[in-house]
Amino acid sequence: MTKSSSYTVHKFGGSSFSNHTSYETVASRLSGTHEIIVVSAINGVTSSLQALLDKAVKNEPFHNALAAIADKHIAVINNLIDHHDARVLIERLQKDIADIKDLLHTAALLKEYSPYLKFKVIGYGEQWSAEILTIKLNETNCVLYLNATDVLFTYKKNRILYIDWPKSTEKIKYFLKAKHFDQLVITGFLASDEQGRQIILGRNASDYSAAIFSKLFQAKELILWKDVDGIFTADPTRVRSAFPIDNLSYKSTLELAYFGGSIIHPKTITPAMELGIPIYIKNTLNPEAPGTKISSSKTLDFAVQGISSIDHIALITIEGTGLIGVSGTAVRVFHELHELDISVILISQASSEHSICFAVELPFADDAVNALKNAFEFEIRQNQIERISADKNSAILAVVGDGMVGKIGMAGKLMATLARSNINIKAIAQGASEHNISIVVARDDTSKALRAVHSGFYLSDKTLSIGIIGPGLVGRSLLNQIGSQLRQLQQQHHVKLLVRGICNSKKMYLSHQGIDLDNWEQLLKESTLDTDLTQFSDYIIADDIPHAVIIDCTASAHVAKQYTYFMDKGAHIITPNKRANAGDYQTYQALKTHAQKDRRHYLYETTVCAGLPIITTLGDIIQTGDEVLKIEGVVSGTLSYIFSELTKGLPFSSVIREAKSLGYTEPDPREDLSGMDVARKVVILARELGHPVNLSDVIVHNLVPEQLTDCDIETFLEELPKYDEALAQTIKNIVKPDERAAYVGVIKQDGSVEVGIRSFPLSNPIARLKGTDNMLIFHTKRYYDLPLVIQGPGAGAEVTAAGVFADLLRLVSLIAN
Numbered sequence: 001m002t003k004s005s006s007y008t009v010h011k012f013g014g015s016s017f018s019n020h021t022s023y024e025t026v027a028s029r030l031s032g033t034h035e036i037i038v039v040s041a042i043n044g045v046t047s048s049l050q051a052l053l054d055k056a057v058k059n060e061p062f063h064n065a066l067a068a069i070a071d072k073h074i075a076v077i078n079n080l081i082d083h084h085d086a087r088v089l090i091e092r093l094q095k096d097i098a099d100i101k102d103l104l105h106t107a108a109l110l111k112e113y114s115p116y117l118k119f120k121v122i123g124y125g126e127q128w129s130a131e132i133l134t135i136k137l138n139e140t141n142c143v144l145y146l147n148a149t150d151v152l153f154t155y156k157k158n159r160i161l162y163i164d165w166p167k168s169t170e171k172i173k174y175f176l177k178a179k180h181f182d183q184l185v186i187t188g189f190l191a192s193d194e195q196g197r198q199i200i201l202g203r204n205a206s207d208y209s210a211a212i213f214s215k216l217f218q219a220k221e222l223i224l225w226k227d228v229d230g231i232f233t234a235d236p237t238r239v240r241s242a243f244p245i246d247n248l249s250y251k252s253t254l255e256l257a258y259f260g261g262s263i264i265h266p267k268t269i270t271p272a273m274e275l276g277i278p279i280y281i282k283n284t285l286n287p288e289a290p291g292t293k294i295s296s297s298k299t300l301d302f303a304v305q306g307i308s309s310i311d312h313i314a315l316i317t318i319e320g321t322g323l324i325g326v327s328g329t330a331v332r333v334f335h336e337l338h339e340l341d342i343s344v345i346l347i348s349q350a351s352s353e354h355s356i357c358f359a360v361e362l363p364f365a366d367d368a369v370n371a372l373k374n375a376f377e378f379e380i381r382q383n384q385i386e387r388i389s390a391d392k393n394s395a396i397l398a399v400v401g402d403g404m405v406g407k408i409g410m411a412g413k414l415m416a417t418l419a420r421s422n423i424n425i426k427a428i429a430q431g432a433s434e435h436n437i438s439i440v441v442a443r444d445d446t447s448k449a450l451r452a453v454h455s456g457f458y459l460s461d462k463t464l465s466i467g468i469i470g471p472g473l474v475g476r477s478l479l480n481q482i483g484s485q486l487r488q489l490q491q492q493h494h495v496k497l498l499v500r501g502i503c504n505s506k507k508m509y510l511s512h513q514g515i516d517l518d519n520w521e522q523l524l525k526e527s528t529l530d531t532d533l534t535q536f537s538d539y540i541i542a543d544d545i546p547h548a549v550i551i552d553c554t555a556s557a558h559v560a561k562q563y564t565y566f567m568d569k570g571a572h573i574i575t576p577n578k579r580a581n582a583g584d585y586q587t588y589q590a591l592k593t594h595a596q597k598d599r600r601h602y603l604y605e606t607t608v609c610a611g612l613p614i615i616t617t618l619g620d621i622i623q624t625g626d627e628v629l630k631i632e633g634v635v636s637g638t639l640s641y642i643f644s645e646l647t648k649g650l651p652f653s654s655v656i657r658e659a660k661s662l663g664y665t666e667p668d669p670r671e672d673l674s675g676m677d678v679a680r681k682v683v684i685l686a687r688e689l690g691h692p693v694n695l696s697d698v699i700v701h702n703l704v705p706e707q708l709t710d711c712d713i714e715t716f717l718e719e720l721p722k723y724d725e726a727l728a729q730t731i732k733n734i735v736k737p738d739e740r741a742a743y744v745g746v747i748k749q750d751g752s753v754e755v756g757i758r759s760f761p762l763s764n765p766i767a768r769l770k771g772t773d774n775m776l777i778f779h780t781k782r783y784y785d786l787p788l789v790i791q792g793p794g795a796g797a798e799v800t801a802a803g804v805f806a807d808l809l810r811l812v813s814l815i816a817n
Contacts, residue, residue: 012037038187038206053122080136096127126188130145130186133185146187149192205265234308248306255436259309312395314391316390317387369388465547466549467503468499468502469553474800501515503536534565541569553576573603574603574811606800606804612792617788629780632745635776637774640773642656653723740766777789
């Protein structure tokens with residue numbers, strides 16, 4: 001043992017052994033000197049041997065299955081090992097197969113099998129695998145084989161299996177006496193009990209075996225070879241953005257392993273931790289990957305280093321006023337569970353002592369509830385205990401990290417993160433060490449919770465699944481703006497905007513990984529999917545991305561009616577579409593209530609004056625306690641331009657033609673001239689103030705001559721000059737001397753709304769408007785002598801898209817904080 005400090009212990013699990021080439025791969029991962037190699041059975045063999053026992057007790061045929069196991073090993077031996085050594089090893093294997101057959105006949109005769117018979121049968125897989133590897137390595141090195149049952153001894157106390165360290169240490173010394181080797185191959189997961197009978201340390205416990213031998217040999221390091229690149233921040237099959245952790249402390253690894261981490265057995269940590277032996281998780285198939293190092297060093301790069309979960313658990317609750325102030329209740333509860341050998345995974349108790357809840361593995365739920373009901377039968381009859389029940393649709397999510405220790409607000413951030421993803425927390429527990437916060441959620445929410453927490457604690461980029469409806473002028477500009485900023489947002493702000501769906505009125509294109517925004521028009525054109533808003537929204541609201549948003553860039557009332565459905569399914573909404581907020585008041589109220597109830601963000605800044613900060617400014621005014629006395633302004637870029645040109649003395653009809661040619665009007669200018677677009681905008685603002693206004697309540701001055709309402713566009717434009725004089729006279733009748741006309745919307749303090757032509761003195765900011773600019777003036781108690789004025793471009797695809805993009809970034813901020 002004098003050279004013990006130079007040993008490296010390697011452990012290769014079943015995933016490292018599948019055929020003869022995998023044994024060659026394992027051999028290539030070794031240096032050839034001062035190595036202890038702990039091995040598992042060939043992949044799937046232990047389970048196959050267990051299945052043989054189950055067949056035998058049911059009196060089902062097992063000979064063919066046993067022969068298949070033998071053939072599998074013989075094929076590996078013949079392809080891997082020289083003829084003479086192969087023949088000797090196959091003869092030993094066939095003798096073992098005969099012994100297994102006798103054991104199976106015994107189980108079939110008794111219609112049951114003892115634990116020791118089971119241990120004997122399923123232990124052969126490790127022995128065969130270790131013997132095969134020993135002979136392979138002996139081709140180039142001096143290699144010894146060791147059956148762990150000869151040196152590793154255990155004992156039980158209070159039903160818990162312990163390693164007999166003094167006895168095992170003496171046995172190791174005896175084995176090594178007068179022996180020399182370059183490499184020592186040891187069977188994994190096997191040991192002996194106090195009577196020398198073969199036992200197992202537990203299924204999947206080869207990691208534990210390797211850690212035990214690391215301690216016995218006082219190894220310099222322990223390398224656990226797996227089929228992954230290390231311990232990941234979360235299960236990568238559930239969280240696509242999960243990544244390998246470079247360094248972990250023993251304590252953090254222990255927490256992750258206990259709470260569902262499948263990469264390392266939880267018992268593995270303690271033997272290595274006692275001697276400070278570093279553990280490395282490496283990938284057999286990718287040895288160049290750095291893997292994960294586990295040591296006593298704490299890593300504080302992230303407050304949270306990993307997230308794991310246990311899916312199939314039951315949350316058992318005991319409730320009743322009779323629990324309050326009664327000592328010994330918890331003792332009685334957990335004594336009953338101890339008698340049934342049921343392990344408690346998590347415990348949570350209210351300070352009022354009115355209830356105790358704890359989590360157990362799902363298969364034990366009914367036994368636990370029945371035992372507790374029997375134990376507390378008297379208290380139940382006396383109504384001191386009102387309920388003992390099991391919530392079987394539960395899972396535990398554990399958030400682990402060295403950086404959590406002593407850091408204020410970690411639990412609050414965790415709960416806020418889950419709340420933003422609409423995930424309910426059933427119970428929560430945190431140890432005094434603060435390395436772990438564990439919560440119980442609905443099993444159906446587990447994957448969503450993992451992704452939300454992983455993103456929320458900066459373990460991955462803030463990923464947002466985006467669906468865009470209506471890639472017209474505004475939608476196209478928005479897609480271009482998003483595409484130009486994707487890389488910068490991800491690199492500088494850890495924001496990943498994933499446009500996963502685009503649809504117009506006829507077609508939609510969907511992509512799970514995100515659409516190539518440089519080529520989206522061609523992809524949509526070539527798509528064979530007909531537009532279906534239900535299918536579209538269901539796709540955008542993906543299970544593997546915690547947050548989703550649907551952006552409606554249409555002016556469609558039909559799409560607006562789908563908002564509540566989108567919210568119910570789990571999407572936030574962003575829109576410049578005025579139909580929802582300016583439609584029927586009861587529908588509007590239901591939409592806002594839905595958003596609040598479902599904890600969805602509904603952002604619609606661009607429904608009034610495109611990219612100007614109107615809605616947010618009004619919200620700030622209201623929330624800070626100011627009182628709005630009146631709002632007035634020009635909220636149509638089209639009408640702003642028209643009335644600006646009319647002041648030059650130009651005829652109405654020629655101004656309309658010019659505005660249309662410049663693209664300032666809708667394809668049919670009457671949609672602007674009717675004043676209904678302005679009316680919708682002021683209704684939206686009035687509702688923001690709390691006034692229950694409907695569009696039908698608004699007095700609107702329609703600039704379209706009644707005779708030209710129903711004709712086609714060309715006829716309208718041809719006939720319009722006939723009405724120039726009448727409109728000019730109308731304006732002249734309204735406008736006072738030395739004032740200027742403008743088409744405005746007005747919201748009064750009593751909630752009444754008017755839309756039409758008004759006269760303004762030249763000193764008024766509205767009288768100085770030029771071009772297509774919009775302007776809103778807020779008259780409030782604070783802004784009484786000098787009203788608050790917001791002016792700027794209130795129309796155009798680019799500025800509207802920029803406003804929508806700003807809402808999108810605002811949403812990212814809301815879900816990230």
